[in-house]
Amino acid sequence: MLSRVLEIYDENRYLSLNRGFIDVHCGNELLGSVPLDDVGVLLLSAQSVTVTKHVLNALSEQDSITILCGKNYVPQSMVCPVANHYLFAKVVKTQIQASVPFNKKIWKQIIIQKIRNQALVLELCGKEEGAGYLRKISGTVKSGDTDNKEGYAAKLYWKYLFGDGFVRDRYAGGINSLLNYGYAIIRASMARAICASGLLPALGIHHRNNLNQFCLVDDMFECYRPMVDYKVYLLTQGSQLEVTPTVKKELAEILWIKVSTSNGYSPVFQSMHYMANSYVKALDSGEPLIEIPLWVVAEHEEFYS
Numbered sequence: 001m002l003s004r005v006l007e008i009y010d011e012n013r014y015l016s017l018n019r020g021f022i023d024v025h026c027g028n029e030l031l032g033s034v035p036l037d038d039v040g041v042l043l044l045s046a047q048s049v050t051v052t053k054h055v056l057n058a059l060s061e062q063d064s065i066t067i068l069c070g071k072n073y074v075p076q077s078m079v080c081p082v083a084n085h086y087l088f089a090k091v092v093k094t095q096i097q098a099s100v101p102f103n104k105k106i107w108k109q110i111i112i113q114k115i116r117n118q119a120l121v122l123e124l125c126g127k128e129e130g131a132g133y134l135r136k137i138s139g140t141v142k143s144g145d146t147d148n149k150e151g152y153a154a155k156l157y158w159k160y161l162f163g164d165g166f167v168r169d170r171y172a173g174g175i176n177s178l179l180n181y182g183y184a185i186i187r188a189s190m191a192r193a194i195c196a197s198g199l200l201p202a203l204g205i206h207h208r209n210n211l212n213q214f215c216l217v218d219d220m221f222e223c224y225r226p227m228v229d230y231k232v233y234l235l236t237q238g239s240q241l242e243v244t245p246t247v248k249k250e251l252a253e254i255l256w257i258k259v260s261t262s263n264g265y266s267p268v269f270q271s272m273h274y275m276a277n278s279y280v281k282a283l284d285s286g287e288p289l290i291e292i293p294l295w296v297v298a299e300h301e302e303f304y305s
Contacts, residue, residue: 005185005252006034007043009245017054040255040269041188042066045073063196065188073181073243074170078188078214081195091198094283104144105288106279107206110222111145112138113292115153117226120295122160125233130160144206150222161233174241175232181243182228182251183221186268187214189255190221193272197280220275223292224268227254259293266293 006022008015014025021033022042036058044051044067051066056079059066066079119134137153158166162175169176194201194216204215212218231254240247258265261274271293278291 004034004038005041005043005255006039007045007248008049009045009248011046011048013046013049015049015051015055017052017058022055037062040064040192041185043069043184043188045069063192065192065195067184067188069184072171072173072177073184075184075187078191080191080201088198091280091283092200092203094280095200095203098283101143102286102288103205106282106290107145107219108141108143109290109292110205110219111150112141113223113294114150114225115141117223117295118153118157118229120297121226121230121233122157124230124297125161127160130156161229162236175236177243178232178235178241178247178251179228181248182232182254183225185252186224186228186254187217187221189269190224190272190276191217193269193276194220196273197276199276199280220272220279224272227257227268227295257295260296261293262291268293 008024010026012026013031016023016025017036018033020036022036022039023033024031039059041064042051042055042059056066060079060081063081067075068077068079070076115134115138119131119138122128122131122134133156134153137149137156140147141149154168158168166175168179170180191201191214199216201214201216202212204212205219207215207218209215228251231251235247235250255269256267259268259271261271263274266274274291275293278289282288282290
């Protein structure tokens with residue numbers, strides 16, 4: 001199944017299900033139809049949208065995610081499938097029983113790769129000094145990242161990438177709104193992979209916020225964030241600072257970037273399923289090792305042009 005992102009950004013739209021298609025209406029006018037099987041993410045960025053329960057149920061049945069966005073494309077909530085996996089009860093039990101040392105070792109792997117990917121972004125942007133600093137930091141991450149090397153690396157990273165004046169603020173506009181949109185797409189795709197693997201998204205590896213129903217999603221998509229950052233950097237070099245339809249299309253294409261996995265080069269959205277499944281296997285075996293896809297730009301430069 002394709003991992004197509006269907007976004008509804010115009011106001012006063014009505015979505016219904018019709019013989020395997022999602023029909024989009026404005027009043028009595030049919031604006032278009034999209035095959036249900038093609039949709040991996042339904043993104044509702046407009047505020048006045050009506051969606052039938054049939055659409056939401058049909059998307060959940062095929063492990064697709066629906067995102068409801070607030071201002072500046074900040075996700076406010078998600079509609080996720082529940083208990084679709086045939087071993088759901090068993091998988092959730094292993095999640096609950098996972099020890100703190102086990103999850104700390106998993107988190108270390110994720111943070112190391114995230115910082116390495118941030119270093120790669122800086123290298124691609126011609127900021128070699130910053131890339132060198134981050135590579136050194138990635139080699140000092142401890143189990144559970146108890147020294148918060150992630151936060152230290154982030155301060156240097158944003159400074160080198162967007163300048164001293166940039167502050168990462170999810171509620172701000174400009175560059176931040178582009179980052180928000182890109183993260184929303186990647187986060188939704190990861191949520192879909194996690195639910196499809198039988199994992200409960202609320203039970204995180206590192207994140208423990210009781211108000212966040214997607215702690216595990218936020219844990220596992222950390223190493224994918226730099227891909228969004230790089231695409232946003234390229235867009236800003238072309239003076240693109242607003243989330244236009246063209247910008248949205250380019251950010252959504254991040255899901256199709258090829259990364260190196262145990263199954264060869266696979267699109268980002270497919271690699272997320274491998275990563276989620278590897279966590280399920282790690283929980284079952286008790287061996288704290290997961291598959292984190294490698295972002296190898298040199299061999300697939302066409303995906304970054």
